Amino acid sequence: MRRLFIWLPLMLLLAFVGLFASGLFRPDDRVIHSRLVGQPLPAFSLPAAASDRPPLASTQLATGKPRLLNIFASWCVPCAAEAPQLMALKQAGVEIDAIAIRDARPDVDRFLARYGNPYARIGLDARSAVQIALGSSGVPESFVIDGQGRIAYQHIGDIRADDVPMILDRLRDAQ
Amino acid sequence: MIAEAGLAALWLAAALALLQLFLAFAGLKGGKPDLLAAVRPAAVAQGVLTAIAFALLIALFLRSDMSVLLVATNSHSAKPWLYKFAGTWGNHEGSMLLWVTVMGVAGAAVALFERALTRATHMATLGAQAAISLGFYAFLLFSSNPFARIDPPPPDGQGLNPLLQDPGLAFHPPTLYLGYVGLSVAFSFAVGALLTRTVDAAFARAMRPWVLGAWVLLTLGITAGSYWAYYELGWGGWWFWDPVENASLMPWLAATALLHSVTVLATRDGLRAWTIMLAVVAFSMSMVGTFLVRSGILTSVHAFAVDPTRGSFILALLALYIGGALALFGWRIGSVREGAPFELVSRETALVVNNLLLSVILGIVLIGTLYPLMTEAFGHKVSVGAPYFDRIAGPLALALMLVMAVGPMMRWRRDDLVSISKRIWVPVVIAILLFTSLFALVGHHIGILPFFGLFVAILTGCASVLPLLRRKLLRTPLFTWGMVIAHLGCAVSLAGMACDSAFTVEKLVAARPGDTIQTAGWTLRFDRILPVAGDNWTALQADMTVDRGGAAVAIHPQSRFFASPPTTTTEAALLTRWNGQLYVVLGEEVEGGRWQMRIWWKPFVTLIWLGGILIALGGALALVGREKRGWLAKWRSRRALA
Numbered sequence: 016m017r018r019l020f021i022w023l024p025l026m027l028l029l030a031f032v033g034l035f036a037s038g039l040f041r042p043d044d045r046v047i048h049s050r051l052v053g054q055p056l057p058a059f060s061l062p063a064a065a066s067d068r069p070p071l072a073s074t075q076l077a078t079g080k081p082r083l084l085n086i087f088a089s090w091c092v093p094c095a096a097e098a099p100q101l102m103a104l105k106q107a108g109v110e111i112d113a114i115a116i117r118d119a120r121p122d123v124d125r126f127l128a129r130y131g132n133p134y135a136r137i138g139l140d141a142r143s144a145v146q147i148a149l150g151s152s153g154v155p156e157s158f159v160i161d162g163q164g165r166i167a168y169q170h171i172g173d174i175r176a177d178d179v180p181m182i183l184d185r186l187r188d189a190q
Numbered sequence: 191m192i193a194e195a196g197l198a199a200l201w202l203a204a205a206l207a208l209l210q211l212f213l214a215f216a217g218l219k220g221g222k223p224d225l226l227a228a229v230r231p232a233a234v235a236q237g238v239l240t241a242i243a244f245a246l247l248i249a250l251f252l253r254s255d256m257s258v259l260l261v262a263t264n265s266h267s268a269k270p271w272l273y274k275f276a277g278t279w280g281n282h283e284g285s286m287l288l289w290v291t292v293m294g295v296a297g298a299a300v301a302l303f304e305r306a307l308t309r310a311t312h313m314a315t316l317g318a319q320a321a322i323s324l325g326f327y328a329f330l331l332f333s334s335n336p337f338a339r340i341d342p343p344p345p346d347g348q349g350l351n352p353l354l355q356d357p358g359l360a361f362h363p364p365t366l367y368l369g370y371v372g373l374s375v376a377f378s379f380a381v382g383a384l385l386t387r388t389v390d391a392a393f394a395r396a397m398r399p400w401v402l403g404a405w406v407l408l409t410l411g412i413t414a415g416s417y418w419a420y421y422e423l424g425w426g427g428w429w430f431w432d433p434v435e436n437a438s439l440m441p442w443l444a445a446t447a448l449l450h451s452v453t454v455l456a457t458r459d460g461l462r463a464w465t466i467m468l469a470v471v472a473f474s475m476s477m478v479g480t481f482l483v484r485s486g487i488l489t490s491v492h493a494f495a496v497d498p499t500r501g502s503f504i505l506a507l508l509a510l511y512i513g514g515a516l517a518l519f520g521w522r523i524g525s526v527r528e529g530a531p532f533e534l535v536s537r538e539t540a541l542v543v544n545n546l547l548l549s550v551i552l553g554i555v556l557i558g559t560l561y562p563l564m565t566e567a568f569g570h571k572v573s574v575g576a577p578y579f580d581r582i583a584g585p586l587a588l589a590l591m592l593v594m595a596v597g598p599m600m601r602w603r604r605d606d607l608v609s610i611s612k613r614i615w616v617p618v619v620i621a622i623l624l625f626t627s628l629f630a631l632v633g634h635h636i637g638i639l640p641f642f643g644l645f646v647a648i649l650t651g652c653a654s655v656l657p658l659l660r661r662k663l664l665r666t667p668l669f670t671w672g673m674v675i676a677h678l679g680c681a682v683s684l685a686g687m688a689c690d691s692a693f694t695v696e697k698l699v700a701a702r703p704g705d706t707i708q709t710a711g712w713t714l715r716f717d718r719i720l721p722v723a724g725d726n727w728t729a730l731q732a733d734m735t736v737d738r739g740g741a742a743v744a745i746h747p748q749s750r751f752f753a754s755p756p757t758t759t760t761e762a763a764l765l766t767r768w769n770g771q772l773y774v775v776l777g778e779e780v781e782g783g784r785w786q787m788r789i790w791w792k793p794f795v796t797l798i799w800l801g802g803i804l805i806a807l808g809g810a811l812a813l814v815g816r817e818k819r820g821w822l823a824k825w826r827s828r829r830a831l832a
Contacts, residue, residue: 018524021519021520021523021524022520024467024470024471024516024519024520025513025516025517025519025520028474028509028512028513028516029509029513031478031560032505032508032509032513034560034563034564034567035481035485035487035501035505035508035563036502036505037567038487038563038566038567039485039487039501039502039505040502090780092778
């Protein structure tokens with residue numbers, strides 16, 4: 016027993032060294048994989064966030080056709096940078112809905128007037144409740160929703176110009 | 191030429207380390223005193239050579255010699271000289287050269303000044319120290335040569351990470367390294383003692399100053415690092431439980447435990463095996479820390495070199511040295527006699543409880559830091575944050591503080607509960623009164639952990655000075671003063687932490703120039719925003735006037751832009767008052783000419799670092815107090831001889 020105790024620190028060290036070595040040589044994967052991919056959207060029903068767009072409910076996202084759900088906020092600088100790419104996606108025939116996070120209607124109106132409005136419906140998530148249910152941790156994020164209302168893909172961060180073809184592929188795959 | 195001379199000095203030092211190792215072990219094994227006679231000169235020469243190499247690297251940085259790769263990638267000719275100087279160790283290669291330099295100089299100091307050890311143990315210690323140094327020389331020379339040239343040289347350098355362009359950087363890493371490497375000396379002592387099977391009180395007295403010195407420097411380094419993160423990173427917190435912060439905390443926890451157990455060994459000749467084990471653990475924690483920082487294996491706010499080859503090199507060194515020491519421990523410790531026994535109720539027991547609590551806290555921090563790595567090995571990604579550490583380690587730290595309050599009032603070897611209860615009934619009554627009145631005062635407004643933190647801080651703060659009671663203050667030994675001040679420092683620091691988490695007021699505003707903001711009794715007037723320029727940066731600066739009823743003071747939070755490398759940093763405006771700090775951070779411009787601002791009022795937050803300084807001061811006093819006796823004795827014996 017005493018003998019085991021004496022050798023225990025060495026065994027612990029070897030375990031740690033093994034752990035460190037496995038950590039060192041494992042290829043580093045810093046991509047966040049959403050657990051919600053393949054899952055149906057959480058049920059929600061949000062009031063309208065903009066004066067000239069209808070409100071958004073989760074049931075309206077299962078239309079038999081893939082759609083893009085964009086999480087944004089008028090106070091978010093990368094969201095403004097993302098606006099041209101969303102406009103390009105809309106021109107390519109993508110239907111985009113949005114959830115505005117912790118926002119106010121006049122601010123959203125001003126944002127859309129300035130950067131363009133690619134959205135069909137915009138829901139207001141004043142307390143981030145739906146955002147959290149979606150497993151989204153920041154703005155902007157975008158979800159590809161398939162025709163049955165399931166999440167097919169989660170894009171974290173703004174959609175850059177070179178991401179647009181990839182997003183279009185994802186939408187096609189979600190058919 | 192300078193770079194080549196530096197490299198040559200480094201190679202020579204490495205060769206000397208190899209020689210030192212050989213001389214020590216061949217001399218001890220074969221019992222050849224003429225071989226042993228050369229060990230000390232080799233250690234001294236090695237220390238001098240590393241110091242030369244480091245001085246040459248500093249010279250290269252000060253001269254902005256862009257033909258040296260390290261200077262070109264980490265410095266810039268337009269930098270203020272202080273940051274050229276500090277930039278020497280603001281990078282991987284330079285900091286590793288600093289590491290071996292400190293190690294070499296410490297080895298030389300052990301060779302020159304150590305007199306208390308037996309000759310055999312002294313030689314074995316120097317041999318062990320040479321073995322460790324050798325590994326780090328190999329690391330520098332084969333995978334991180336700081337003197338490598340670049341051809342053709344670039345017209346100018348890439349600059350130093352602006353977050354590091356701060357006077358704090360000039361002192362924080364060297365102090366921490368001195369501490370880390372000081373623990374390597376304790377480690378070498380332990381290995382030396384195991385090799386010669388002499389673990390006794392004299393050995394502990396020889397090791398103690400090294401442990402104390404390393405511990406003082408670690409304390410200072412951590413305190414400085416915490417304050418740097420607090421004012422430079424601009425998020426208002428003083429500890430983030432970031433892997434790199436934990437990497438500095440873990441050796442400190444182990445060294446704190448070692449400091450107390452080595453005292454038991456020196457005073458009462460108890461806890462022999464445990465003290466040896468702690469000396470090994472303390473240095474292995476510094477190596478684990480270096481590994482975590484240098485390999486980039488864990489995601490951290492400190493983005494240092496991310497390089498698996500370097501990581502595997504340090505890992506190999508760690509496995510070799512720590513594994514070797516632990517194997518030696520398993521092999522030899524059975525032949526080390528049991529130390530002196532002690533009764534259950536005694537100061538030794540209090541110190542054992544202190545050691546156990548510190549070890550458990552160390553284990554908690556280690557597991558929390560490495561947990562992401564463990565789960566990743568099984569395919570899950572998690573991160574461990576402040577709630578885990580606060581909730582698990584916090585209560586244990588409070589328990590530790592309570593032991594700290596009681597321990598110094600207990601007697602060595604054996605004490606009895608009746609006499610203890612006679613000594614501590616007054617403090618206990620005071621504690622109960624304090625608890626009830628504190629609860630009535632603030633108990634309903636603050637969280638449970640901050641509340642107990644505040645209670646324990648006040649209680650232990652009062653208890654820590656009790657050992658001075660009924661003593662003639664001027665005739666009290668310096669090391670007793672040291673203990674009292676260090677313990678008081680712990681209480682002061684804890685009080686700062688508790689006040690910060692209990693009473694901080696935070697306000698986030700978007701303000702236009704001309705606006706007035708009210709928070710926590712302060713009135714802040716946002717006068718204007720204007721561009722300003724420094725040596726190698728430009729900034730947007732908010733001019734503000736603040737007051738809380740008295741005279742108004744101007745403060746200037748900035749958002750700084752550095753051109754090389756292009757980075758923005760926030761320079762928080764700090765206004766220190768006797769009862770706290772006002773902390774203002776200028777954020778980005780939002781629409782309509784409004785500026786985001788974060789304002790904190792942090793009551794008594796400065797106590798955190800004041801406490802840290804007191805702890806270090808206490809350690810320094812204890813060190814001087816212990817050593818002074820030796821010096822005096824030596825001086826008297828010399829006089830007697832003359």
